[in-house]
Amino acid sequence: MDNEGSPSAQPTTEPLPIRRLEESLINRIAAGEIIHRPASALKELVENSLDAGATSIRVTVKDGGMKLLQIQDNGCGIRKADLRILAERFTTSKLSTFSDLSHIRTYGFRGEALASISHVAHLSVMTKTRSDSCAWKASYTDGALAPTKPGQSVDPKPCAGNDGTTITIEDLFYNTPTRLSALRSSSEEYSRILDVLTKYAIHNPKVAFVCKKAGSPSPDLTTPSASETPNTIRLLYGHSIAKDLVTVAVSSQDPAEDEASMDMDEPEDDPEAWRAEAHITNANYQGKKMIFLLFINHRLVESSRMKRAFEAVYNGILPKGAFPFVYLSLEIDPRSVDVNVHPTKREVHFLDEEVIIEKISDAFTNALTLQNHSRTFEYQTLLTGGVASAEPELSKERKGKEREVEDDEEREPSSTLSSGGLKKKVLSQHKVRTSLKDRTLDSMFPVANPAQLSKSSSQGNKDDIPVGTLRSRDVKESECFLTSVLTLRQLLVKGKHRHLTEILEKHTFVGIVDLPRSLSLIQHSTNLYLVNHGSLAEEMFYQLGLRQFGDFSRLKLEPSPPLRTLVEIAVDAEDSTKNSNLSRPQIVDRIVNILMTRREMLAEYFSLRISDAGLVESLPLLLRDYTPDLNNLPSFLMRLGPQVDWTSETECFDTFFRELAYFYRPGATVVPYSSSVLDDEKAQEKAERWQIQHVLFPAMRRYLSAPKSLLDRDVVQVASLPDLYKVFERC
Template sequence: MEIPNGSSSSTHIPAEPLPIRRLQESLINRIAAGEIIHRPASALKELVENCLDAGATSIRVTVKDGGMKLLQIQDNGCGIRKTDLHILAERFTTSKLSTFSDLSHIRTYGFRGEALASISHVAHLSVVTKTKSDTCAWRACYSDGFLVAPKPGQSIEPKACAGNDGTTITIEDLFYNTPTRLSALRSTSEEYSRILDVLTKYAIHNPKVAFSCKKANSPSPDLSTPSSSETLNTIRLLYGHSVAKELVPVKVSSKCPVNEEGDMDVDGGEEDSESWHGEAYITNANYQAKKMVFLLFINHRLVESSRMKRAFEAVYTGILPKGASPFIYLSLEIDPRSVDVNVHPTKKEVHFLNEEAIIEKVSNAFQEALTVQNHSRVFEYQASIDWPWWCRWAYTDLDKKTLLTGGIANPEQVISKKRKGKEREASDDEREESSSTLSKASAQKKTLSQHKVRTSLRDRTLDSMFPVSNPAQLGKSSSQERKDDTGHETVKTRDVKESECYLTSVVNLRQSVAKGKHRHLTEILEKHTFVGIVDLPRSLSLIQHSTNLYLVNHGSLAEEMFYQLGLRQFGDFSRLRLEPPPPLRTLVEIAVNSEDSTKTAKMTKPQITDRIVNILMSRREMLAEYFSLCISEKGLVESLPLLLRDYTPDLNNLPSFLMRLGPQVDWTSEAECFENFLRELAYFYTPGATVVPASTSGSDNCAEEEKAERWQIEHVLFPAMRRYLAAPKSLLDRDVVQAASLPDLYKVFERC
C-alpha cells in the first residue's frame, strides 16, 4: 500500500468496527489495583487510614526491602468481626457507606472498599484480627479478593490464633505478578524513605496516636512518636528543634479573622454548609530551607493542592531571600457537604466549594501572623547558655593567627556566585578573557575567609596553665610532651594494646562497639582542637573541628571511652596498687551508710553490707583474673584495674564503686556480667561522675584539686579520646552540640 507524500504508516485501521466485549473480572480488578496501589507507600497510606478509622492509638509498621518483600501494619483498634472476614478483601465492601447520600457527609478516611481488594490482587495478603469481645484472634489469607488456604491442602476458613486486640495486616511480595510495575519502582532505600515520609505526616496530624516504623530484624525503630502528645512536640521530634523553635501558630476561620495574639474571636451561632476553620504552624523569617515542606490536611485527610502551595509561596516571597522556602503545616476542617472526596483513586486530591476565597483568607492570615511575629530577624548559631567572656570569640583580622584561622576547608566553594553570574552575562570576547583569568586563578585558588581554619602554636587555652595532678610528672613534662596531629602539646602515653581474648561474649561486645561507631562524630573527636572547659561541675567543654565549634559533655565522652578501654584490655589490665590496702567491708559500709536509697530498703544496712561483701568475696578469683581487681582472703582491696596511664581516678568514689558492684551487676549471665562490670568501672573513672563532699582542709586544697582535674581533662582525657574513642551515635542526642559555624556567622554579618 502506498502512502501519499512518501510517508509510511504502521497503524492498522480496521475496515469494520471491532465488537465490544466485557472485560474479565480478574483484568478489571488488576487495572483497579494499578490505579490505587502505585508503590509500597501508597499501600501503607491506605492501611494507616484504616487503622485511624478503627480508633487505633498505636500503629506499628515493619518493612523489609522498602516494603516490596514485607509490609506489616499492626494497630490496637476495634478489630474486624470474624463474620466479616470472608468478604473483607472483595471490591466495594465497606462499613463506611450504605447509600449514595452518605457520601455527602463522609467523615472517615476510607469509604470505597478498594484498598484491601487491590492489595490482594498484586500481593500475598494475610490478616490477624481480634475484637474486644472475641476470646481469640483470627487469621485469614487472601488472593484476588477471596479467602485462600495458608498452605495447600488446608481449609480456607479463618484459623483461630493468639493475638492482641486490633488488626495486623501483612503484605508480602508486592507486585509479584506485575513485573513491569515492580521494575519501575526505585531503590529499596528510596521506597523506604517514602514510607517514612507518609508516616511522618500522619504522625504530626495525629499526635495522640503512637507511631513507630522499623526495618525487619532491626533492633530499634527509625521513626517513633509517643501517644498523647501535641502537634508542636511531634514536629520538634520528627523535623528537629531548628524547625520547631521558629514556628508561628495561626488560626483562621470563615467568620473569624486572626487577632494580634494569633487567636480567633469565635462568635456563637450555627454553622452553615460553607463554614470552615483551620489551624496551622508556619515558620517565620528566621527559618530558611532549600525545599518547601507543605503538609496539608483537609478534614483530617492528607491531600495535595498546587494552588495553595503557590499562594503560600507568594506570601513568603517578600520575607525570605531568593531560593529559600518555609515549613507549613495546615489543617482545614470544612463542612463535608462542601467537599467532594471522590475525585481521585488514591484520594490525594479533593474538591471543595469557595476554594479561591479560602486560599485568599488563609494567605492573609499567614501574612498577618508573619508581620506580627517578625519585626526583625534573629539569628541563633550557638547553644543557649551564658558564655564566659573568653568564649565570646569572633573572627578578627585574617593576618593574625587566631584560633579560627588557616588551611582550606572547602576548596570547591572558591568561585563566588557573583563571578558565575558575571561570566554568564559577558560577551564572547569578555568570556574568553574571563576564562583565561579563571584558568590562571585556578592554579592559585583563593580561599574565602569564612573557610579558613588556622591554628597557631603560640595560642594557649585557659586550661593549659593548670598544674598536673601528680607532682612527680612536673619533672617529666618536658620529655613526655609531644605534638599531636593538630599541633597542640599533649602528654605522651603508652599505646593501649588490645588483649587477646577468645570468649564469645567479649568478642561480641567488641564487635557491637565497632558496629555502633558513628564515622563523622569519631572523625570530629580524632581531629579536634581543644578550646577550653566551659563548666567543670556540669562537665561541659568546647572543642573545634574545621570551621565549627562544638559544646561537648566531656564526662559522657570519657565514660564511653573508659568502657571501651576496659573492653579493649579485658583480661590483661595493668594494676593500680593500693598501699596500704583498705578493708573491703569498711569501704562498702561507708557507701551503704551514705546512700539514701538504703533507708527505704527491706533489708537493714548491715545485711546489705554483708550481702555485697559476700558477693565480691565469692567471686574474687574471677575479678582478679579478668579485671585485676585483687581482694585478699582477709578482705583487703589490694589493687584496682588501671585503664589509662597518667590518669588516676578519684579514689573518694571507691566505696561507691564497690557498693554498686553488688546490685548493678548481673552475676548470673556471662555477657551481662562483663558489660555491667565494665560500665560501672567506667563510671568510677569518669571525672565528676560522683559528687564528693567538699574538703575541710581549706579552700586552697580545693582550688589545687580543681586545677589538677582541669589539667587531666585537657592533657590526658581529650588526647586519649582522639586515639581510642569510637564514638556511638547516641552521643549526638545531648552530649555533642554544634555551638557555632564560621560560614554561618559570616552570612549573618553579611546581612547586617
C-alpha cells in the same frame, strides 16, 4: 506476502471490532490504578479504619509490606452478612446515590480498595461488631470469597477476636511480576509506609497508631491516643521542629471573626465557607527539604500550587537552601469540593482555590512577621560524630553582597594571594584564629604552676624525678618484642580517627569551661568544640603507658608510704566493700598479697617499685611535666588488685595501663586520706588549671592518637562560624 503485521504496512481501512474485556482483565487494570505499592494499599485501609471510628490502629509489616501487611483496628467492624460482597467492586456503605458525592465526608466511597487488593494479593479479613458474640474470618481471591484452606467451604468461619477489624494482605503483586519488580527495596517500601502513617497520625492525634516489623519486639512508630497535634508533631518529627512551631488559624470570615468561627463544629451553611488551621515553623527552623502535610476535609492530598505559594512566603525569611515544616488542615463545604478526580483520591478540586491560597499565605506571612519580632537564636549541635565531617565548605555569596573589612589590622590576615599575585579577600565568617598569643579565658587568671615552685633537694637515680621538679623531654617509643604489647600498639594505630586527631593536633586552646566536670573549649579552623579534657587526657596517658612500656622514668616517693596502710585507707573509704563476703582485713590482705607477689614484674615493666618491707618507693612517670594527684594513690593501688586481669598477659597489660591512666586523669574521684592536702584550695585549683592548659593540651597535640569512641560524648561541636553568620546576618 502478507505484511499487515509489519510496522511499515499500510493501515487497514476496515475498523477493528470492539470487544468486551474479560472481567478478570478489567479488575486487574482497576487494581493497578488503585494499588501502586504497599504504602498505597495501607493508605486505603487506614482510611477505612478511621471511617469505622477506630481509636487504635496497629500495623504489622514484613519485607516492606510485600510479604505481609496487616492492619488491625478497634472500629465498629463489619457485619457478617456483608462479608459475602465485601471485596466486590463498587460495594460501599458510604454512597447510595450520585448526589451523595456532594456531601461526602468519609475517606472512601468508591468501594474499590479491597476489591483491587484481592486481585493482586491474598486477602483475609477477621472482623467483629460489638453486637456479635464472636468474630468472623473470611478469605478472598479476585473479589470473591475463597476457602481459607483447600477443601473447605468459602463461608466465613467463626473465631475468637476483639471488636474491630483485622485485614491481612499477603504476597502482594504475586500475580503481577512486572509491578513487583518495579518496587524498591523492602527498607525503602517500609519507609514509605512509615511516612503514610506519620502523616495520618499527625492529623488524627486522638487515634493511637502503632507500626512494627513482623518479629520485631519494639515498634518503629507509636503515638498515644487522646493527644494534641503539637505533641504528636514533637513525638514524630522531633523537638527541633516542635519548639519552633507557630499555630495559624484562618477562615473565610473576617479576621475578627476567625476565632469564633474555629470554635464551630461545622462550617456555616455556605458553599463558599472554609476554615484552615496550620502548624508551621518560624525562622529559627531551617530544614534541608520542605515537609508539607496537606489535608483537605481530612483527606491527605497534594497541591503543587499551595506548596509553591508557601515556599514563596518563606523565601524572604529563610536563607537559600533552607526549608520549613508546614502542616495544613483545610475544611471546605463538601458542595465546593470534587473528590472524584483521582483513583487514589490524591488530588481534589475545589472552588475559589486561588483566593483561599492567597488568604492562607497572607496569614502565614503575618504570623511569621509577628514571631520574628521576638524570635531567639539558639546554636548548639549535640551530634554524635559532629567533628567527623570534612572541613566546612565555603557558603555561596548572597547575591553579590559581601561584608567589607573595615579595620586595616584585619585586612592582612583576612587576605590571601591569588595565582595572579593579587590579594583575594576572605570573608569574615571564614577567618581562622591562628595566633597562640591571643587571649584565652584562663588568661584572666594569671598564675604560675604552684607545683613547680617548690624545689626538691632529693638526690637519686638520673631517671628518678622527685615530686615538684619540671623537666621537658620528648616521649619516645620504647623498644619492645612482646607480642602482647605490639598487638595493643597496633590496635591504637588501627583505631585512630584521622579527622579528630587532626583537630586535636591543630587546635587552639580557648579556655576551661567547667573544672569539676572537666569541660574545656578548643577551636579548630572556624569551628568551636566542647571537649571533656579528662577523658582525652585519660586516653593519652593510656597511650603514653603503652608507648614507654618497660622504659619508664620513675616518680620517687619520699618518704615511701607503706603499701598496706594505703590499701587500708582506700578499702575503708570504698562503699562497695560493705557488701562483700570477705571482711575488710581479708580484702586488704588479698590485695597486698597480689601486689607483693608480683612486685618484681611491676618494677621491671612499669617502674612501680615496692620494697621487701612493703614500702611504695616509686611510681611510673608518664609525662615529665605532669604530676598526678597523689591523693588518689590509695585508690589506684587498691584497684590494681581486683581490676587488673592477672591471668592473661595481653589483658594484664591493657587493664593495668587503663588503671594507671585513670590515676593520672585530672579531676578523677579523690579518696581523702588527709584533712589538708594543700593549705590553699584556691592555689590547688589554679595549679590544676595551669597544668591542664600548659601541659595536658600541648601534650595531646603531640601524642594523642584519638580513637573514634571519643566522639560518642567527649567531643562535641558547639558552634560553626559560617553557620552563625547565616543566622545573624538576618538580624
